[in-house]
Every structure is written in structure tokens, then in C-alpha cells.
Amino acid sequence: MIKKILIANRGEIAVRIIRACKELGIKSVAVHSNVDSESMHVQMADESICVGPHKAQDSYLNVQALISAFELSGADAIHPGYGFLSENYNFVKILEDHKIKFIGPSSALINKMGDKIQAKKIAKELGLPVIKGSEKGVSEINEAKEIANKIGYPVLIKAAGGGGGKGMKIVEKDSELLENLQIAKNEAKKFFNNDEVFIEKYFKNPRHIEVQILSDGKDNTVHLGERDCTIQRRHQKVIEESPSPVITAKQREDLLNTCVQSISQLGYEGAGTLEFIYEDGEFFFLEMNTRLQVEHPVTEAVTGIDIVKRQIEIASTGKLSLRQEDIIFSGHAIECRINAEDYQKNFQPSAGTVTTYHQPSGLGTRVDGCIFQGGKVQPYYDSLIAKLICHGNNREESIAISKRALDEFVIAGIESTIGLHKKILQHDDFVNSKFDTNWLAKSDILN
Structure with a gap:
């Protein structure tokens, strides 16, 4: 059984994984660069180890330093989070060669699905529309x-x-x-x-819809429904929601069943996401992400299932105890990605000290973040600083809770995209779900 996990990441996802570890009674080890020594994930973890200077390639991407930290800490496994080395075939292969448990799929599967050309061929063989x-x-x-x-x-x-x-x-x-x-x-x-x-x-007016899968790579694969990630800027997701407001019950059933059957054939182990383009009533396979997604909390909100805990369960026991009949979907959830950026100045990154911080709370409100009053936002890494996830009985209520929560959210000292999310959620096109992946660029919101 896994008793201690080294988290090869930083920011809000490292904090998220540490929380799951604490609830499971598992010790956590945070790694950090020299400028991240006072970061939230470092303060929350049971142990912390500096793995290098501020440049990511010298710290969070430094495989040798990470393995040294793993051995020094006496950890049993490594959780990669998302980004950085989470889908790096060479990193996972090195871990396998050193008999280090990686919380995720095998290097062979990461290699297969990481190359989009090869992934497309595999998807076609598995019966997915390409x-x-x-x-x-x-x-x-x-x-x-x-x-x-x-x-x-x-x-x-x-x-x-x-x-x-x-x-x-x-x-x-x-x-x-x-x-x-x-x-x-x-x-x-x-x-x-x-x-x-x-x-x-190229699809001119598509939706972006993805399916969350959990599988033990043996005899049990389940889906946790779909997410609609259509609100995007330059192919980067801005808002995600579950379930999708535009597909029918029959389309949903067919898509989810097809994904489960396909992943079962693949022998996939862990959490994974199949992404699709949706246009004119048809789905087309886009890619597979062999890791935890940034937007996984919207799925957790509508299912009540902790995906990180399930990842750890599969890695620890080789089995997924969850069955499809155990999963009950409830209501609607929306996630707003809060970035340290000035959206009115072409999304210019904003680094500095957070002088005032107040996060929203209340029924149906969750914040996954990594900043605090007096804390510093570094200019060297991804600008995502918090995710606001709001859950309601239906989409209308979820939007209302999200708008209320955004009004409560206060971040001063740096710029953030809170204002952008307020504009999107009150726009008629969003309320009526009349948008595609190009909508934000074409709308008047950024003017």
C-alpha cells in the first residue's frame, strides 16, 4: 500500500493532491524551486524538498533532481498532476526502470496516446469516430x-x-x-x-466535449460523464461545465458507452480523458489526455467522486472498486479558470504580491487555489492561480451561483481574469448555450 507520495508539481494541482493524501492518511512530499519555498503547496505538505532554481527545466522538469528527492524522502509513489512531466514518456520509462510507482498509465500507453497521429490510428481501430x-x-x-x-x-x-x-x-x-x-x-x-x-x-463552429474515464486496466472501466469545454481562447480552455447543455440523452449514452468499450480494449490504467469535436450532431475524436485534467472538479461536483483518490486507489491496489452502477449524476457544475492575467491587455501575465485575498464560499461553491494574502505569484510558471467550481440543481442555478461567487471573489495586488468570467456568465449567448470554440474571439467581450 502507498503510504507516502511525492508530488512532482506545484500550484493549485499540488495543493489539490495534498488534500486527497491528507484525507487518505497518506504522507505528502512537496517539491519546489527556490522561488517557491513559501508557496501554499510547500506549506501544506508533510515534507518539502527544493529541486532547483526558478527555471522549470532546472527544477520541476529536472528528472534527476526529482528522482533524488523521491529517494531522499522515502516516498512510495510519484503523482505528476497535470502539465510538466505528467505525459512525458521518457520520465515515466525512467521511473519504471528504477521500480518507482507512477500514479498514472504505463510509459507504453503514454507513448501510444501522446503522439496525435498514432493516437488517431488507435482511436479508429477501437471504433471511435475520427x-x-x-x-x-x-x-x-x-x-x-x-x-x-x-x-x-x-x-x-x-x-x-x-x-x-x-x-x-x-x-x-x-x-x-x-x-x-x-x-x-x-x-x-x-x-x-x-x-x-x-x-x-478544420471545423468552423464546433463544440469541445470530453469524456472522463477511470480504469484499472484489467476488468473494470467506468465513465464519469462528459464535460463541455467549448469556451476557449486560442485553444486554451477558459470555462468548463458538466453535463454538456447541447447533446441529447441518446447522444450522451452512445458516446459514453463507446468510450468505455474503447478504453476497455486498450487496457488503460488510471484516470484519462477522451476529447472530441462536436458539430452538426456528430462527434470526432480529437485526442486522449493520459493524466488528470485541470477541469476534473466539475466532474467531481456532479458525481461526488474524488478522482485523485481513485487514481491513488488504482495505483496502490491495481483495482478500481467503483462500478458504473455506483455512479449517480446530480445537477450541473461550472468551472471558471482564474488566471493571473490582465485580460484587457491581451492577457498579459501579472506577477507580484497578493495584497488582498478573499475567496467565495457558500452552498455549491468550491475554490481550488494556490494563493493567499501576502503570497507571491511568480512570473516563471503557468498563470493559473485558482479554479472556481459551482454546483447547482440545474444549469440555470449553477450559473446564478457562479455569478454570485465571482462577485465575492477579491484578488488585489495582481491582475486576474475574474472580470472576464463575470462578463461571460452574464452574456445571453452563454446563458442560452449558443457558442462554439471560436465564440470568445468573435464576441464583444474582449473589446
């Missing part, structure tokens, strides 16, 4: 033109090994293809050390 496009990497302009004309413009050039909108370019016609192909390849090389890109059909 987007039309190239079945391998594309590097030559003539080949790119042939594929683009076959599936029809507009098309999307995507990095095979990436995500988060990097190495991704929309192309409307042949004359724009060469330049964007080169830009996408250069970005892919820069951000993911892999310049392979592929081409697929």
Missing part, C-alpha cells in the same frame, strides 16, 4: 496540398507531439499552405522538440 485528414506526418508541400484538397478547406495543421494551441495553424486556401506548414513545423520543434505535423479537417 476526423478526416492525413494518417501520417506531412512535410512536403505537394503532399500537403493533395491532402488539403481531398478533405476540403479550411484545414488545420497540427503538431503531432504537442497541444495547447502550439504548432497549430488554420489554412483557408492553397496559397497559404506553404507558409503555415513551415511555421507549424518550426513551432512544433521549438515547443515539443518534434517538428512532425499532420493535417486534418
